[in-house]
Amino acid sequence: MRASPIIPTVDFSAGGVQHGFLRLPYSRDDSAWGSVMIPITVVKNGEGPTALLTGGNHGDEYEGPIALFDLARSLKAEEVSGRIIIVPAMNYPAFLAGTRTSPIDRGNMNRSFPGAPDGTVTQKIADYFQRVLLPLADIVLDFHSGGKTLDFLPFCAAHILPDKVQEAKAFELVSAFGAPWSMKMLEIDAVGMYDTAAEEMGKIFITTELGGGGTATAKSAGIAKRGIRNVLKTAGILKGVTDASETTWLDMPDGNCFSFAEDGGLIEPLFDLGEAVRNGDVVARIYPVGRTGVQPLEVRAKMDGILAARHFPGLVKSGDCVSVLAGVISGITE
Incomplete structure (x- = not known):
């Protein structure tokens, strides 16, 4: 397979703090020899x-970029034992456009x-992450939230995995978050996912859903x-001591967790996030x-x-x- 066209302006093996770019050549109407310049920070110190x-x-999810731009500006090499690679906006064209998917393709x-x-x-x-960045990593944290079309309870998550050692390490970090x-978590569409790519390499992978509606709040960014x-x-x-806080464990056991609109219209929610729902309850009405x-x-x-999540905003297709x-796992509150 041919080499990646992406050129990093940082050295992943060098010590200290480096701020740079993943430069992807991209010829377009307004820049014949242009590039997509994806910001990246690498902090390395010792072993x-x-x-x-x-x-x-996804470009319309903001808690992750807020947390990672903040971390990138504030980290000092002497605080670190090992290496931290920070990419606040993976799909940089989508991030700049404020859209879930890339405006380019x-x-x-x-x-x-x-x-x-x-x-x-x-x-x-994606290829650069698959063949260059993921192989460098031991731990992968990919921030998500609901974007413009979903709103979530703020949670950190990992997947049930065949490798129970890998799974246990992931849930340890979920708890620590x-x-x-x-x-x-259960994924209903795992094909082609970053999560799957990392987990298949044996990486400890965790993720989040921290709100939604195409914005962030002081609370969600703080989390x-x-x-x-x-x-x-x-x-x-x-270095340092964790800022421990209580968490309540949930699970998504099967496809019955999800409800989908069979027709479009105006949605009336009948439950708010975090409220208890019984099998058979009407969770929403959709008005033609x-x-x-x-x-x-x-x-x-x-x-x-x-x-645990609801459609956002008021019209559905x-x-x-x-x-x-999601089900509440009794007795697992830390």
Whole structure:
């Protein structure tokens, strides 16, 4: 396979703090010899594991970029034992546009792995992570939130894995992150995901969902900023004591967690995030908007649980995710 066209302006083996770019040549109408310049920071000092920290996998999710731009400006080499690689906005074109997918090629970064060095811009970025950055890492934290179309309870998550040692290490870091909620997560569409690429390499992978609606709040950004430092301290990469906080564990056991709109219209939520829902409850109504006097479509829960995510904003299309339920794991509050 051909080499990646991406050229880093940092040296991943050098000590100290480096701020630079992953430069991807991209010829376009307004810049014949232009480039996509993806910001990156590398902090290395002494011996220890490597943490790869990423945000902006989807460009309309902001808690991760806030936490990682802040961490990149404030880290000092003497605080670190090992190496920290920070990419605040993986899909940089999407991040600049404020869209989930890239405005260049409509590429969804989190469905583009393993990528291709001779593919689209999004595929080239994914390929660089697949073949260069992920192999350097021991621990991977990829920040997500709901973007413009979902709103979540703030949680940190990892996946149930065949390798129980790898799984246990991931859930240890989820607990250390210290979000108000911690999730044992089920993915409904794992093909091409960054998560899957990292886990298949044996990396300890954790992720988040920290709100949504296409913005961040002081609370959600604070959870992200505190959580990443807790993870790095627990991993022995960053000096200091973790800022412990209570977390409640949730799980998503199967596809019954998810409800989808079978028609479009105006959505009326009947439960708020964190509220208890019983199997068969109407979690939302969808009103047809073409005329008055028409009965709304009722979306019913298929399990007992709490409302962990909901559609955002007020209009839905057929096929949109309306709600996500999660079960509370009794007795696992830390």
